[in-house]
Amino acid sequence: MNSKVKLTGRVVFKGDPGYEAARKNWDPHTNRFPKVFVFAQKTMDVANAIRWARKNNVPIRARSGRHALETNLSQVNGGIVIDVSELKSIKLNKKCSTAVVGTGNRVGRIVDTLARQGFMAPFGDSPSVGIGGITPGGGIGPLQRTTGLISDNLLALEMVDAKGRIIRASKKRNSDLLWASRGGGGGNFGIYTKYKFKVRKAPVKATVFSITWPWSQFEKVVKAWQRWAPFTSNKLGSELSVGPKKGGNVSMLGVYLGSKKEALRLLEPITSVGTTTKKDIRYLPYLQATKFLLAPDPVLTQKFSNQFSSGFGRRPFPDKAFKYMREFLEKAEGGTPAGFYFLNWGGAIKRIAPRATAFYWRDPQYYVEWNSSWVKKSNAARNIALARNTRTKLQPYIVGSYINVPDQGIKCSGPVYYGKNYPRLRRVKAKYDPTNVFNNPQSIPPA
Numbered sequence: 001m002n003s004k005v006k007l008t009g010r011v012v013f014k015g016d017p018g019y020e021a022a023r024k025n026w027d028p029h030t031n032r033f034p035k036v037f038v039f040a041q042k043t044m045d046v047a048n049a050i051r052w053a054r055k056n057n058v059p060i061r062a063r064s065g066r067h068a069l070e071t072n073l074s075q076v077n078g079g080i081v082i083d084v085s086e087l088k089s090i091k092l093n094k095k096c097s098t099a100v101v102g103t104g105n106r107v108g109r110i111v112d113t114l115a116r117q118g119f120m121a122p123f124g125d126s127p128s129v130g131i132g133g134i135t136p137g138g139g140i141g142p143l144q145r146t147t148g149l150i151s152d153n154l155l156a157l158e159m160v161d162a163k164g165r166i167i168r169a170s171k172k173r174n175s176d177l178l179w180a181s182r183g184g185g186g187g188n189f190g191i192y193t194k195y196k197f198k199v200r201k202a203p204v205k206a207t208v209f210s211i212t213w214p215w216s217q218f219e220k221v222v223k224a225w226q227r228w229a230p231f232t233s234n235k236l237g238s239e240l241s242v243g244p245k246k247g248g249n250v251s252m253l254g255v256y257l258g259s260k261k262e263a264l265r266l267l268e269p270i271t272s273v274g275t276t277t278k279k280d281i282r283y284l285p286y287l288q289a290t291k292f293l294l295a296p297d298p299v300l301t302q303k304f305s306n307q308f309s310s311g312f313g314r315r316p317f318p319d320k321a322f323k324y325m326r327e328f329l330e331k332a333e334g335g336t337p338a339g340f341y342f343l344n345w346g347g348a349i350k351r352i353a354p355r356a357t358a359f360y361w362r363d364p365q366y367y368v369e370w371n372s373s374w375v376k377k378s379n380a381a382r383n384i385a386l387a388r389n390t391r392t393k394l395q396p397y398i399v400g401s402y403i404n405v406p407d408q409g410i411k412c413s414g415p416v417y418y419g420k421n422y423p424r425l426r427r428v429k430a431k432y433d434p435t436n437v438f439n440n441p442q443s444i445p446p447a
Contacts, residue, residue: 065130142237145347183359246334311398360419
């Protein structure tokens with residue numbers, strides 16, 4: 001390799017001004033001390049950074065929106081962080097209904113830019129998540145029963161491989177890489193710099209809703225939700241959250257791509273359960289509806305550290321599962337974002353076969369995640385154990401896990417994240433990164 005390999009782009013070494021700001025992530029628990037950050041301004045900067053890292057034998061991490069939920073995924077001590085957050089172009093082609101975006105865009109920025117031009121881009125539960133990381137892992141959210149996962153809409157991509165070569169993938173070329181990038185997780189095959197998505201015309205208006213119940217009613221609300229949400233209209237997406245016993249409540253946020261009158265009728269089976277303490281149901285212009293669903297999220301000011309875990313439910317929770325859920329919520333720290341979160345599945349997700357993309361978990365009825373949160377470092381171990389022990393107890397009632405909400409307590413995680421697609425993902429890895437340059441604690445090893 002050429003010994004003149006130089007770092008290009010906006011380069012911040014340890015000790016430089018701006019290093020502390022570069023180090024801060026959404027979850028403080030994931031902050032590390034890398035040797036250098038490269039903020040790429042163009043694809044070539046990514047290529048140069050990879051070549052430099054290999055020449056200097058430095059571990060590599062890719063970073064987009066700083067929302068990694070586990071340690072050593074988007075930063076590593078003594079490593080190089082190749083940050084794509086300044087690759088922010090967005091090109092909408094209205095005639096073809098496609099959008100080409102730089103992987104540094106935050107989800108909210110894409111949603112906003114497209115909505116202003118009458119188009120709909122899928123999103124999750126936070127506007128500040130990077131499109132770079134959310135896409136290869138799947139990308140779930142309240143529109144998924146209509147649009148499919150974010151990754152289901154990925155048509156083509158640009159990626160820099162382990163040798164610093166720029167590779168393009170689509171249905172026509174390197175189609176195995178496109179397949180793997182639709183659910184195979186970020187940081188496995190290379191560093192993505194551009195995505196091309198299929199987009200849809202947005203409705204003129206949509207109905208959004210936010211409904212709350214007292215914490216004491218969580219069991220009956222979750223039971224009703226699990227029997228209703230997966231089977232209601234595919235145009236209705238619903239996120240149900242249950243906070244800690246100390247100071248928490250039950251809240252449901254979601255969207256119906258249709259009239260308020262129709263929404264009220266569809267919501268009746270859940271709004272008639274228990275005693276709601278707040279019901280906010282609005283028929284809004286589409287852009288306003290997205291703002292209602294994507295409340296501003298702290299990018300770097302978040303003070304809470306978290307341990308997450310996730311899975312999928314094939315049938316409603318039995319009483320035993322509620323017992324474990326209750327134990328978790330009673331032990332979780334009050335006044336924190338800890339709790340359980342459910343999202344209804346089905347519709348467009350289920351219409352794609354489990355092996356057609358790398359995202360395997362097509363058949364469940366709902367997604368579930370839980371997180372324990374803390375502020376004091378001395379409370380970390382207890383909260384990590386709480387989340388992981390809860391996973392062990394809930395294991396009989398869930399399948400799989402979502403790679404974008406990882407849990408490094410999972411042993412032999414490949415088949416848990418990727419189901420029966422894991423062996424094929426290992427073969428794709430062997431083709432594009434045979435020497436395992438791109439690795440992290442739960443990355444895919446080459447076959």
